[in-house]
Amino acid sequence: MLDRRTLLGAAAILAAAPAHAAKFDFAKTVDIYRAYTRMRGGGDGKMGRWWYTGNVWLQAGDRIAERVLTIDGFSFQRLTMQPDGSMIQLMSEAGYFKDLKTGAIANSWVNPLNGETCKPRHYKSSQTIVATPDGGLKGDEGGRMSARDFKGQIGPAAINGERVWIDENFATKFIIPKREGLDPKEDIGDFLAAASLATFTAKLADVENDALDFAPCELHFQTMNGWLPWMRMGRVPGAQSWQLYGHKVRDISSIPGPLRARFEKDYPGWLEKPGI
DSSP states (O other): OOOHHHHHHHHHHHHHSOTTBOOOOTTSHHHHHHHHHHHTSSSTTOEEEEEEEEEEEEEETTSOOEEEEEEEEEEEEEEEEOTTSOEEEEEEEEEEEEETTTOSBOSSEEOTTTOOEEOOOOEEEEEEEEEOTTSBEEEESTTOEEEEEEEEEEEEEEEETTEEEEEEEEEEEEEOOOOTTOOGGGOOOSEEEEEEEEEEEEEHHHHHBTTOSOOOOEEEEEEEEOOOGGGOOTTOSEEEEEEEEEEEESSGGGSOHHHHHHHHHHSTTTTTOOOO
16 A cells, blocks of 8 residues: 555656656657757747847957947747658847947947948848758758858757757858949958857756747857958958847747837838748
8 A cells, every 4th residue: 555655755756747748869860859849949830939139259360359249139930840850940030239338229330350430230131941850951041051061950969957958050151242342341252151059958847848838948159250241351360259148038028128119110010920
């Protein structure tokens, strides 16, 4: 006969276990993808929404790196599993470069590395990434990415205690459109070599609990890039790096008021219908 202590212990174990648990074998690529749809998106085929912020660092020649701008942004993600074990990831995002001292959106900025007055080109972009069953990635951003020079993967997963981490890393070249009469200060060459290094982390119990309609998740993101043309660094040896962090949110009400107002002014309707 089971005594009262044994019954209470069993009840506690059951209460702690996630309801409707979806067990993932993180040694399998397909299960990493399935878990990833819960972490980065809203689940298979459902929308995920992300707020993020962070810094822009520049490093030229033998000078030490310097933090020069901040970034505020928001992105939408929709990840969908395919019958063959691949995953399609659609993203729509927008963000603004901000003055390091005032925190205002920087429509004009003096580059401290060269003293040049620059006009930051704030961004709004859409991206499609296909994660293949063998663990590889294929990417496209409106024809701007070089299909030949694209490599990356999602995973592996790392688990420690109650948390799981999954990387999404890729390196590519962005094609720079040719322009007549290009200012040498904005001439960085035919391509911008870039690496996107993102890590997502969540509680394993939340990821496994498919009864939850929202699995909280956090983001840590870095880039390894050449200069953006508007930084007016030309062909000077060096690099820029973004250092971003953020979290998944339930809806657009989590966007800070000034940032949301700027989105609505610049991209009417985008927050309600991001197009993915």
